[in-house]
């Protein structure tokens with residue numbers, strides 16, 4: 001069954017040789033093009049941790065007044081509870097009315113109220129919503145066709161058994177029981193279990209402009225895109241609006257792919273996650289390649305690269321023992337497993353300890369998973385506690401050493417957003433330490449260079465009309481005024497090209513590289 005939707009003028013749906021159906025380019029799609037835009041996904045709701053801090057319709061986050069970095073991204077938002085259930089919150093009457101009348105809160109409210117103070121988990125809330133839509137629509141409607149066409153992998157879930165299958169049965173049974181409270185419609189557990197499987201296979205995390213997960217989204221249009229670990233497109237959110245944008249030029253009739261999982265993970269972890277969560281063996285170009293760049297190790301003598309599955313430095317020909325290399329790789333795998341166990345916990349001490357243990361092998365470079373994730377976790381934690389200088393060191397490390405390899409295209413949305421965060425943190429450090437630090441970088445020049453890079457890439461990464469592009473433009477104007485930069489300045493020519501491409505910033509870039517190298521040396525030596 002195919003969903004009865006026209007995906008976009010740029011894309012068409014076709015049976016795939018090994019992945020069910022897939023989405024293909026109808027014509028040459030230039031890099032940085034919006035391929036799909038879904039303004040009203042079927043389901044788009046806050047996850048359990050964000051029910052209190054996000055609007056249940058538009059996903060606007062309540063403004064956190066304690067963090068001036070986050071402040072830069074968000075307009076002021078105040079949320080009020082739905083007085084019926086006191087579980088969900090809204091930022092405006094308009095959002096509340098639309099959620100009530102069109103998205104299903106009229107149906108859910110009484111169920112949530114009956115459970116209060118217990119709150120249903122996000123998957124239970126999602127399946128009730130999806131089931132309600134499925135049964136209330138006229139048979140043959142787009143919604144009924146769209147939901148009906150989604151892959152459920154129900155047999156694979158049942159065959160695999162284990163915790164996930166138990167959870168599917170438990171949530172479906174619970175939700176069926178809760179649905180009896182409603183006088184409108186109640187559901188059988190088997191039907192809800194099928195909806196649950198569809199949600200797990202086809203939903204995506206709603207993310208903020210800084211790519212932090214805040215909710216669950218299911219749109220049958222975007223659910224048709226298959227996965228690649230080296231995708232040519234990326235899924236993004238602007239509030240509840242979902243879009244898929246090209247990361248490179250996509251030739252006509254080529255499959256358009258997105259990544260279902262964290263880009264920074266190692267091949268083994270990626271393959272295991274895709275198999276256990278989505279029931280397929282990934283055979284993308286990256287997974288089938290002999291050695292991917294992230295798997296290279298570092299020569300302890302000259303810092304040259306030791307390609308995966310080899311034991312000799314490609315620059316100085318130093319030979320490293322197999323045992324030493326295997327021990328370093330095994331340590332990285334064990335830190336990855338520990339990090340997954342800690343889940344969202346980004347406590348500084350254990351994370352820092354893990355990072356030091358990896359660097360102390362002297363064989364693992366900053367790109368080797370999970371080192372980039374640990375730097376990112378630490379940067380986030382330091383930002384949360386207002387320790388700008390340490391956050392800056394981790395962000396500079398990612399900017400200099402990791403992003404050019406991991407997000408090779410300069411307009412990859414994650415790279416653009418992280419560069420903007422780096423600029424915002426730099427402002428905070430400049431306020432705390434106006435005299436500069438380390439090699440005394442010229443804050444004004446570097447800040448202007450970073451913002452020039454972000455402004456020049458945001459059109460392709462996010463689209464010129466996105467809220468993020470608007471925030472970036474506002475910030476750039478503010479900075480130009482604050483530092484007295486005339487908008488016709490020579491450097492405007494270098495929009496989007498990156499710090500290294502701006503001629504009068506060569507000296508500053510050299511200082512930044514030195515700061516990062518010294519910082520990494522401190523992590524290695526202790």
Ligand SMILES: C[S@@+](CC[C@H](N)C(=O)[O-])C[C@H]1O[C@@H](n2cnc3c(N)ncnc32)[C@H](O)[C@@H]1O
Nearest residue numbers: 019020021151201202223224225226227278280
């Ligand atoms: C969100 S759906 C994508 C659309 C799906 N192909 C369909 O026909 O409905 C996810 C499912 O598609 C299949 N899939 C996605 N990417 C794949 C890939 N790279 N290789 C094989 N199967 C894939 C898996 O069955 C996966 O559980």
